[in-house]
Amino acid sequence: MFTNMINKKFLIIVLAVLLVLMVGGFVWFKHKNNKIDNTVNFGQTQTVSPEVIQQENQKIKNDSENLQKVLDEKQKTDADLDGLSDSEEKQLGTDPKKIDTDGDGLTDYDEVKIYHTNALKADTDGDGYSDGSELRRGYDPLGPGKLKK
Ligand SMILES: [Ca+2]
Ligand SMILES: [Ca+2]
Ligand SMILES: [Ca+2]
Known part of the structure; x- marks a missing residue:
């Protein structure tokens, strides 16, 4: 018990x-x-939710639309988007619809604002070499074909 x-x-x-x-x-x-x-x-x-993908796509779409808007707005005053406004190009005599009016390999903007070469003349100093090729090889496009340095 x-x-x-x-x-x-x-x-x-x-x-x-x-x-x-x-x-x-x-x-x-x-x-x-x-x-x-x-x-x-x-x-x-995190990886396969369709909502997240949709949100990302919408964001990308919005971004590209905003960029397009900015470009459209800019193109109203600068048709070729080379950095020179249409009115500036009109004054200079360059083609407002062409980035490189004289076709020497330098944009109108670079010639006018940076190198001070003639944007209407492919060979500013007349030595037989275009401004663009002179600069690429280290020559002065404004001098008589001499080395810059
Ligand atoms: Ca322009
Ligand atoms: Ca040019
Ligand atoms: Ca030249």
Whole structure:
């Protein structure tokens, strides 16, 4: 009778410990699984969510539309977008619709604003070499074909 009671008590303790272990293990297992699920879901929304792709596409579209607007606005005053306004080109006599009026390899803007060569004459100093090729080879397009340095 006495040993029977101890056995019963022991059995209850063992059962209780087992129960705690089972519940604890179950909770841990579920938690672990949830963690994995979350990671997978997070990854999916990051990579394949159509909404995100659509948003990105819309953003790119907006950006290119804005750029086009800026270019259109700029082109109203500078048709060839070479940096010289149409009215400036009219004064200089260069073609407002051509970046390189005399075709020497230098833009009208570069000739007028940077090199001070004649934007209407491919060979400003008349030595037989065009302004663009002189500059590429290190010659002075304004001098008589001499080396700049
Ligand atoms: Ca222009
Ligand atoms: Ca030119
Ligand atoms: Ca020349």
